[in-house]
Amino acid sequence: MSGIIDLRSDTVSKPGEAMRRAMSLAEVGDDVFGDDPTVNRLEERAAALVGKAAAVFVPSGTMANLLAVMTHTRAGDEILLGDQCHIFNYEVAGAARLAGVQSHALRNGEDGGLDLAEVEAAIREPNIHAPRNPLLCLENTHNRCGGAALDLGTMDALTSLAHGHGMQVHLDGARIFNAAAALEVPAARIARDCDTVSFCLSKGLGCPVGSLICGPEEFIREARRNRKMLGGGMRQVGILAAAGLYAFDHNIARLADDHANARRLADGLRQFDAFEPNVPQTNIVVAYVRRGTLEGWLSAFRERGLLAVPFGRGRLRMVTHLNITQEDIDEALRRVREAVEAVAV
């Protein structure tokens, strides 16, 4: 067997030689004083890429979302979001515990969107008994919806509904550049009507660490204060920012390759009646297990050096990324075939 093929997430991608070289050469300073020129450059470029006035560098996508929620709301508010979204499912209820907000989770469609009428019905009338609804959170691409790239029409309708009710919109754009590649529009167009947007450097862009929150100057100033409160103020962090700058130049344009690899993987999996994969729009393959057990397949794959993760009841997830080639996909499918022949349920 050749090496491990790790499809658990795009977060497992490792920085290559050139990115490491850029990191080692980074000019640095104390970023809490605003003195790190590389971080300052990263934040400027990040804001420009998504069409916002300012940005702040944070350690993770989870902290980016928490800071966005915390900065948009007051304790005791209620946020509206999708029941499949990352904030609601995978962020340890930080919005509740640390931002002090209640989440009203609305049904996500398979496309990662929300039903307009359901959102409208959820927005509360001002009332002494009711929490305020200052914020709607969207996610694009949508992880649990199989990397769906939410289309612009749906985004526009949701943002305009929210704004019509005096709400702000935060976009969890952890993989916004995957969405941009799939929709063939600039990331700034996707984020255009969202008041704030966060995105990750450590997923498809292949950096070791980091996310950015982008939005209006004043909002970002306040988010920076909240970042300090959470212990996310970092010092000579230009070493990490340099990886991000490298990724902007080299790793955005190649995301379409990951999408082609994901389609190839899903097409291959579909040949086995044990699996029913999505038709991936981006780099995430989610497959229902139709025969055998999820745990059984994951362990049969693991024994053959192929790594995937459980993804809800009876579903597994495989994600393509920077370190996965088309040959790796073909080899992964060969290992799946071997597992199917060995398990033979």
Ligand SMILES: Cc1ncc(COP(=O)(O)O)c(C=O)c1O
């Ligand atoms: C859509 C989405 N948002 C946020 C995050 C959180 O990112 P991090 O793992 O950097 O905290 C993830 C991570 O997978 C994600 O998929």
